[in-house]
Amino acid sequence: MEVPILKQGAFLIATFQAALSDADLNQLRMGLVQQVVKFRSRAVIVDVTAMDVMDSFASRTLREIAHMIRLRGAETVIVGIQPEVAFAMVQLGLTLEGVATALDLEEGLAYLNEKFKVTN
Amino acid sequence: MVGEIRVAINSDQDIVSARQKGRVVANELGFSSGDATLIATAISELARNIVSYARKGLITIKKVNGHNREGIAVIAADEGPGIPDIRQALRDGFSTSGSLGLGLPGVRRLMDEFEITSQLGKGTTVAVKKWRQ
Numbered sequence: 001m002e003v004p005i006l007k008q009g010a011f012l013i014a015t016f017q018a019a020l021s022d023a024d025l026n027q028l029r030m031g032l033v034q035q036v037v038k039f040r041s042r043a044v045i046v047d048v049t050a051m052d053v054m055d056s057f058a059s060r061t062l063r064e065i066a067h068m069i070r071l072r073g074a075e076t077v078i079v080g081i082q083p084e085v086a087f088a089m090v091q092l093g094l095t096l097e098g099v100a101t102a103l104d105l106e107e108g109l110a111y112l113n114e115k116f117k118v119t120n
Numbered sequence: 121m122v123g124e125i126r127v128a129i130n131s132d133q134d135i136v137s138a139r140q141k142g143r144v145v146a147n148e149l150g151f152s153s154g155d156a157t158l159i160a161t162a163i164s165e166l167a168r169n170i171v172s173y174a175r176k177g178l179i180t181i182k183k184v185n186g187h188n189r190e191g192i193a194v195i196a197a198d199e200g201p202g203i204p205d206i207r208q209a210l211r212d213g214f215s216t217s218g219s220l221g222l223g224l225p226g227v228r229r230l231m232d233e234f235e236i237t238s239q240l241g242k243g244t245t246v247a248v249k250k251w252r253q
Contacts, residue, residue: 021135021136023133052157054161055168084153089161091229
C-alpha cells in the first residue's frame with residue numbers, strides 16, 4: 001500500500017493509512033527522505049489520523065523518519081495520534097521523544113507556518 | 121461469533137491481519153473501542169515477536185468466560201528458538217534484536233492476564249486475556 005506524499009509549498013504531507021505493513025513503513029521512510037531532498041522541503045507533516053494501531057515498529061519508524069529528516073536540516077511534525085492510540089502507546093511504553101506532535105493537520109500547518117513564517 | 125479465530129503468522133503482512141481480526145472479535149464481544157485498540161496493539165506486538173524471533177507461528181483469538189464475566193484470550197504460539205531468560209525478557213527495556221526488543225512488559229500492561237511458557241529449541245507460547253469492563 002502506497003502512502004501518498006503531498007507537496008504543499010515548502011512542506012511535505014504524508015498521510016498514513018490504517019493497515020500499513022512493516023514493508024510499507026520502510027518504503028515510506030525512504031520515500032519521504034528522498035522527497036525532502038528532491039523538493040528541498042523545510043518540513044514534513046506525517047498525518048497518522050487513520051492509524052488505529054501504533055505498535056513498537058510503527059513508532060520506531062516514525063522516530064527514525066524524524067531523525068533522518070532532521071539530519072537533512074528539515075523538521076517533522078506527527079499529527080493526528082488518536083486518544084485511544086496514545087493511551088495504548090503509553091501502556092506499551094512507546095514514546096516519540098524529540099519529535100514534534102500536533103493535534104491535527106491544521107494545527108501542524110499552523111505550527112510550521114509560525115515557525116518558518118511562510119505562507120503556503 | 122465462531123468458536124475461535126486462528127491467524128497463521130508468516131510475514132509482516134500477517135501482523136496487520138492478525139490485529140485487524142483481533143479488533144473485529146473484540147468489537148463483537150462488546151469491548152469498548154479503547155479496549156479494542158489495546159487488544160489490537162497487544163496482538164500486533166505478539167505477532168511481531170513471532171516474525172522477528174521465530175519467523176512463523178500461530179495467533180489464536182477466542183472468547184473466554186470467567187466468574188460472571190466475559191473476555192478475550194489471545195494465544196501466540198511458535199516453534200522458534202525459545203527465550204533463554206524469561207524474567208529478563210519481562211523486564212522493561214530488554215532487547216535482543218534492535219532497539220525495542222520483545223515488548224513483553226508492554227503487552228502485559230495492555231492486557232489483564234499474561235502467561236508465558238518457553239522452552240529453548242522448542243518454542244514460545246504467550247497467552248493473554250482481557251476482561252470486558
